[in-house]
Amino acid sequence: MLEVGAIYKCSDGNIRKLNKIEDDYLHYSVPIGDKGKWQWMNLGRTYRWQAEPFFLGGKIIDQSEVES
Numbered sequence: 001m002l003e004v005g006a007i008y009k010c011s012d013g014n015i016r017k018l019n020k021i022e023d024d025y026l027h028y029s030v031p032i033g034d035k036g037k038w039q040w041m042n043l044g045r046t047y048r049w050q051a052e053p054f055f056l057g058g059k060i061i062d063q064s065e066v067e068s
Contacts, residue, residue: 002018002021002026002052002055002056003018003060004018004019004020004021005017005018005019006018006060007060007061007062007063007065007066008054008055008058008059008060008061009058009059009061009065010054010055010057010058011053011054011056011057011058012054014030014054015030015031015061015066016028016029016030016054016055017029017030017031017040018055019042020045021048022045022048023048024047024048025045025046025047025048026045026046026048026051026052026055027042027043027044027045027046028042028043028046028051029041029042029043030043031066038063038066
């Protein structure tokens with residue numbers, strides 16, 4: 001089950017923060033910036049069938065794992 005607001009290390013190796021779940025879309029952000037000064041860039045909405053497998057195959061991590 002997906003958790004809104006959680007930070008994921010996705011199955012493709014990328015880090016994404018899940019912002020919102022709709023019936024047909026997922027909204028997520030990716031970290032940008034220098035180490036210790038991370039900001040989140042919103043990527044808008046992506047078809048759920050395209051992005052959901054990356055989240056489901058990944059794991060939830062905490063902010064400290066993003067910055068390391």
